[in-house]
Amino acid sequence: MKAITVEPKQPGTARLEDILEPDPRDGSVLVEAIAVGVCGTDTEIVEGKYGWAPPGKKRLVLGHESLGRVLDPGASSSLKIGDLVVGIVRRPDGVPCPNCAIGEWDMCTNGQYTERGIKEIDGFMSERWRIEPEYAMKVDRSLGILGVLLEPTTVVTKALEQVVAVGQRAFWEPRTVLVTGAGPIGLLAALIAMQHGKEVHVLDRVDAGPKPELVRALGATYHTGRVADLGFEPDVIIECTGVGQVVQDAIRGISAGGVVCLTGVGAGGSTAGPAVADVAAAVVLKNNVIVGSVNANKRHWYKAGQVLARADRAWLAKLISRREKPEDFANALKRTPADIKVIIQFAEA
Template sequence: MQAVTVRPGARDSLRVLDIPDVQSSAGQVVVKVLQGGLCGTDAEITRGLYGEAPAGSPYLVLGHENLGLVESAPGGSSLSAGDLVVSTVRRPCPDQCLPCRSGENDMCLTGHYLERGIQGLHGFMSERYVEDPQYVVAVPPGLRPVAVLVEPMTVAQKSLEQTFRIQSRMSWAPRRAAVLGAGPVGILAAAAMRIRGLEVTVASREAERSPRDTLLREAGIGYVSTSSTPISELPARLGDIDLVLEATGAAAVIAPAMSILGRNGVCVLASVTEAGRNGEIDLGAWNRQMVLGNRLIFGTVNAARRHFEAAVKDLAAAEQRLPGWMGRIITRRLPFTEAARALVRDPGDIKTVLDFG
């Protein structure tokens, strides 16, 4: 079978290779891959910045955003041949820390976890893969056009779940949220917040009345261009902000993201930034603001099975409210054999998807 592969640590090593077909063991699901989404993590792996091949393999099959059809499933599982499915990404650490033993691999304490297409396990950008049923989530057939967005939508699901859990510290009825960044994660997070009834504004560098602005406003989501309105001015323009989600991947945005948070609010850091990006911050003033305002900041990465299931529900809710809107987040589709070209961003790209047939 064919697969999109890289040699981790080697720059520009992406190749479509013929690799051995998958061999299933008793109790495993065999999945035919339909689509794989590309994101910044995949781009960084192809640049040799990180990534780890499975033990003994000279290559890593890329891809963690996935959509497939079950070809065969073990008896006694909830899955059947023909089911539309997505698979979770992270697997437990060999140390079997408490979160991993509890099925919360996304909260692994050791950092020795494995991740499909990223760290120590082949990803989903091959014509087939095999998996344990506990990591495979069924998707309604009606969501097929957008189901490849389930994995990036899990970022929002985990962020919101944790935010509302944290805020059980008080009587909290959030009204207003700001999402920084209008990439796939930012747009999906904004949509999830709107589904929950929040007034949401996305701030990003693109000009107002750009295609992203238009897309967001059609869903009742506000848009502010940071090219003309600095992030620091958002509270004056929007009012008190109860929830901030940072999804830009730009280190320079972190300090402003924390500074615009209203009293008793929560700031979620959901993007990974490069080390060595230094900036100035008045730590005394920042600490004073955090303490006197009961403000909170937390980081989030990866997701558990329940977040995938919640993402499926929110995609279904969005499709019911605005049929076809989610599909417009996917701005480019290419055959998987053109993966190298797909990683070269076109102006206006939001989400690029590879088709496997």
């Protein structure tokens, strides 16, 4: 069968190649790939920045944003042939740490977790893949190919859960939510905040194209410029860019008692000298909280499925801006200004 693979930490080694059929030891559920979402993680692995092949192998099958159709449910009593499923990405470490031991593997404390398509387990960019029944999440059939959005939805589902948990340290009734960055993660964060009845604002650098239209279609407000220019202090900021200046502006611009949740992963842009102390002082004096959030556990996957099931299908469809065939995977890794979510499509949903 065909799969898109890479030799981790070796730039320029990604290719579409023939590999063996998935080993039954990798999971009793056999799945036909329908689509795989492409994100910055995939691009960075292809660029050689990180990634780990399975033990004993040199190459890694890419892809962690999956959607597939069950060909053989194996030992699963809850799945049947034809069901649409998405594969959970992370696996608990083998020690395990206390969090992994209770299923909170997204909060792993020793770093020995593994992840499909990223860290020591092959991903989903293959014509067929296997998965353990407990890590296969059934998708609402009416979503069709839109089920490929489940994994990115889990990221912000967890982020909003973290915000609520932190906010409950005191009396807190947040009304306004600002999302910085109108990529797929940011737009899905805005969707969830709208479903929770909040006044939602989205800040991004582009002033035309599909992003402003998608935000307005949700009933949220779109902004360009800087956080300081908004004219109000949000109660919650979900930061989805990872850009140093935007992160600093978010911390400075949050309301008293507010929560800033960082979901974007960036690099560089260090701030030196008294500016760091100034930002810290602002946090202290306003009783703010800054929390980082990454990955998701099974509870968040379940909640994310509910988010997508409630969402307007026509709006979700506009998040998928481009579909590429497996043989054109290199094009999928090249972002254009009009892109939101690019997918590699293996089959029809």
